[in-house]
Amino acid sequence: MRWSEACERNRxxxxxxxxxxxxxDARVLEIGSGSGQHAVAFSRSLAGVHWQASEHPDAVGPLAERLRSEGPLPEALPLDVRMRHHWPLHAYEAVFSANTCHILPREGVSDLLALAATVLRPGGLLLLYGPFHDAGVHTAASNAAFDTHLCSLDPSMGVRDALELKAEALALGLTTAAEEAMPANNRMLIFQRNENPEA
Ligand SMILES: C[S@@+](CC[C@H](N)C(=O)[O-])C[C@H]1O[C@@H](n2cnc3c(N)ncnc32)[C@H](O)[C@@H]1O
Structure with missing residues (x-):
């Protein structure tokens, strides 16, 4: 099974x-659940919340294994954000994703925003955790170094621009509700789907 030390630290x-x-009593859809450590911890700690973990179909096996072994928990959902026909038909009160924006290609991050705008109920929340910069200004030298490292591994990966994501989200009916500074120079970007998408 996959194991992430970072998940233990940021949980x-x-x-x-x-x-x-x-x-x-929120129904939460998690995108790119990875090892499933967050899904297990958050399901146990947030009484009443229904936590639906998901992963890219190529990586859903280990996630499913963890959820079964630590359950009872909802079955892992195979979900590639890049494939619209994978998107769930259910409505959710929240979509959560940790450390996926810098792994997905930039267009994949657009897909993630569009997915959230599609599956969230009016007033629902999108919470994105990870490192972000503001128009190229990093919050820490370590994030700039991480960005360079990611790009050297794969030019399609990289730390994303929070200002750009906020503007893109707004055009999809997702208003920036808040932003929280998190340990290790990470951030939580919190968006809320407009109550009236036509407004
Ligand atoms: C750095 S890991 C983060 C995992 C977990 N959320 C965490 O915080 O430890 C990025 C995750 O994004 C998933 N991922 C990559 N491309 C994806 C896609 N197109 N759709 C859904 N998940 C994807 C990967 O399989 C991987 O588990």
């Missing part, structure tokens, strides 16, 4: 933000 700070923002 509690993320949980603190989720507790503040998620409605008690």
């Amino acid at each position: 509690e700070p993320i949980l603190t933000v989720l507790r503040r923002w998620l409605p008690q």
